Amino acid sequence: MAGAPPSLNKIEPLHEKLLVLHQALGIAPDYLDTCKMPLCSEANRLIDTELDYYQRPQRLMPEAFQAWSAMKQAAATQQISIFLISAFRDYQYQHDVIARKLAEGRSITEILSVNAAPGFSEHHTGCAIDIGTEGCEALVENFENTKAFQWLTENAANYGFRMTYPRNNSYEMAYEPWHWCFAEGQP
Ligand SMILES: [Zn+2]
Known part of the structure; x- marks a missing residue:
């Protein structure tokens, strides 16, 4: 039946795996359905980067x-330093990041406003990167005031990269000027 809502009694293996990880973190069972971000599969053709x-x-x-390397090289020719801070992460890794923060005494609600739950991080796809630059602390909003950020804003799209979490994004995730994702077929 076209347009029928997904059946509740048909739980896919992926959902089952994520439910187990979410449960271990105290994330509500309906989070998989209520999260505003798309579900991301784990990449299956990974290669080593620098x-x-x-x-x-x-x-x-x-x-x-390939796109990241070309972009980094192009930036370097204009004396702009950009480097990798983080790339692929699997579901378990994302679980472990959140578990560590819980152990520090932070609430799951607070953590999920800045860290995607397992299954919802773009880093699972092997196409998302966190970018750093000389003279700026890693993963801070102040990255937006760097020459590197300005360069990315003007040039990253030419290499297929876009910033996923701008200010006030519809995913209800915190602003992440350092997080860019490659999508094939982009200009
Ligand atoms: Zn990121």
């Missing part, structure tokens, strides 16, 4: 890595 700012290995989808 090490990130913290010298950790990172992975991306090949297309995203």
